Amino acid sequence: MSAENHNQLKQNVLSTWDVISQSLAFLGPVMSMAFLTGYIATAAGAGTPLAVFLGGLTMVALGYVVSQFATRVNAAGAIYNYAAKAFGPETGFMGGWIYLFATLLLTIAIIAGVSGWITEWLMMVGLLAAPIPFLWVGVAVVLCVILFFLSYFDIRISTRTQLWLVFGSVALVIALAAYVVFKGGATGQSFHPFSFEAVGSIPNLTFGMIFAILMYTGFESAAVLAEETAKPKRAMPLALVGTVAAAVILYTFVTYAYSIGFGFAPEQIAVWQDPAAPALFSIAGMYGGDWLVTLVFLAAIVDGFAVAMGCLTASSRVMFAIARDGALPRILSRTHTQYKTPHIANGAVLGLALIVALGFALMFPPVEGGVAAYTIQFGFLAGIGAISIELIYVFVSVAGIVWFRRELKQDYSLLKHLVVPLIAIVGAGAALYGSLQPQPDPLMQTMPYVAIAWIVIGILYIASLRISKPGLVAQIGRDLSAMDSAEPVDTRFGHDTGVTAE
Numbered sequence: 001m002s003a004e005n006h007n008q009l010k011q012n013v014l015s016t017w018d019v020i021s022q023s024l025a026f027l028g029p030v031m032s033m034a035f036l037t038g039y040i041a042t043a044a045g046a047g048t049p050l051a052v053f054l055g056g057l058t059m060v061a062l063g064y065v066v067s068q069f070a071t072r073v074n075a076a077g078a079i080y081n082y083a084a085k086a087f088g089p090e091t092g093f094m095g096g097w098i099y100l101f102a103t104l105l106l107t108i109a110i111i112a113g114v115s116g117w118i119t120e121w122l123m124m125v126g127l128l129a130a131p132i133p134f135l136w137v138g139v140a141v142v143l144c145v146i147l148f149f150l151s152y153f154d155i156r157i158s159t160r161t162q163l164w165l166v167f168g169s170v171a172l173v174i175a176l177a178a179y180v181v182f183k184g185g186a187t188g189q190s191f192h193p194f195s196f197e198a199v200g201s202i203p204n205l206t207f208g209m210i211f212a213i214l215m216y217t218g219f220e221s222a223a224v225l226a227e228e229t230a231k232p233k234r235a236m237p238l239a240l241v242g243t244v245a246a247a248v249i250l251y252t253f254v255t256y257a258y259s260i261g262f263g264f265a266p267e268q269i270a271v272w273q274d275p276a277a278p279a280l281f282s283i284a285g286m287y288g289g290d291w292l293v294t295l296v297f298l299a300a301i302v303d304g305f306a307v308a309m310g311c312l313t314a315s316s317r318v319m320f321a322i323a324r325d326g327a328l329p330r331i332l333s334r335t336h337t338q339y340k341t342p343h344i345a346n347g348a349v350l351g352l353a354l355i356v357a358l359g360f361a362l363m364f365p366p367v368e369g370g371v372a373a374y375t376i377q378f379g380f381l382a383g384i385g386a387i388s389i390e391l392i393y394v395f396v397s398v399a400g401i402v403w404f405r406r407e408l409k410q411d412y413s414l415l416k417h418l419v420v421p422l423i424a425i426v427g428a429g430a431a432l433y434g435s436l437q438p439q440p441d442p443l444m445q446t447m448p449y450v451a452i453a454w455i456v457i458g459i460l461y462i463a464s465l466r467i468s469k470p471g472l473v474a475q476i477g478r479d480l481s482a483m484d485s486a487e488p489v490d491t492r493f494g495h496d497t498g499v500t501a502e
Helices: 018-025 029-035 037-070 078-088 089-124 135-152 155-183 202-214 219-228 234-261 264-271 279-287 290-324 343-363 373-407 414-435 447-468 470-474
Strands: none
Touching: 018 029, 018 037, 018 155, 018 219, 029 037, 029 078, 029 089, 029 155, 029 234, 029 279, 029 290, 029 373, 037 078, 037 202, 037 219, 037 264, 037 279, 037 373, 037 414, 078 089, 078 234, 078 290, 078 373, 089 135, 089 290, 089 343, 089 447, 089 470, 135 155, 135 343, 155 219, 155 234, 155 279, 155 290, 155 343, 202 414, 219 234, 219 290, 234 264, 234 279, 264 279, 279 290, 290 343, 343 373, 373 414, 373 447
């Protein structure tokens, strides 16, 4: 059976909306608005909307950089392939190695989080009288089975499922925020949330922006669908820049509703800053009651499931791309002969998620009054993933500066191809700096060291490949199917041959 049946994704099947759904799903807007805004408020206070808006502008700059790559380099490896084009195969591998680590950990973390939140919601609505030890692991098994089948068949099934899940959950949050704004909240309409007076100081604002930028993490994952997109030159800028721009408007509006809804007095802001009471749930309780808290909690879970789907799509396709080049076991690059989905990579990611969930459940058994194992797993792995992905944001922006200057020639613009990437570097660098600050929890203190260990392992691995298989290393990042070229691409073999695949 020919290679085209084993290592090729289905091409020209995804629409712009399919690609947008991937950005939205990984973004996790409801989860971000529920769980991250309180951390911003601890520093920025009532001025949280200002921090969210400025952090969003930074990510729009990053979106532009990634879109410039994605319209010219249509490859499932995305950042893996971009880095190879800018710096060569070894550095390209390291970009993919770190990005794979980030997306893999975020996938595993969110599956654990959603599994645990489902058990909490079941108790909230009275379907469970008391916590059942290890029930969340069983829920994780069910979630992984569902995720596998959604990702096994045509990619459009998972992208369109993601789209409806995100739209449905976001619509509820928008309706709640609009109601708070219409009512005038606790203070009436005010420009105070967008003033420097509200944040108190520049350090407060910049610290708040660290977590504000984290709210936008994941939008760039749409680039992994470039090989499967019908019109990537049109779809990618809309999905990447358009999605993050829409998220800026959404997050600014909702956090404005939070700000006036809670009020500007210190004791009112303190309610927002309580990590044990997510802002979305608190505002729902204040303006709707317990029934609305239950409903928005369910919306956050639904959005979390969409995030899990988006994370799985990103991590499995990066794994697939690296394996297709031979730098990971080639079995991971096999695609379904009919559906052309990377089902082996999907299964590997989900299997690893279940192994890690069981490991955390056994290491942190239920203790009355203690922190649940899924909460520990979610926080720890998501923290490492955040550090890794912030590093990648800086990395891809530097790659953009190098590659744009070298390749674009007469299309090169000092503003678009130097200043914009520099804005992304400054913003993402601030988030990286913030995430590296000491944590009170001993386990959380190890997060930067785990990320560094992964980087060291990657360096040693690629060095060993360079010695033992130099020909293989030279091919890393070669699956770039759409460098602006008049040459047709033979997609059967993943490289330009000048022969059109039949």
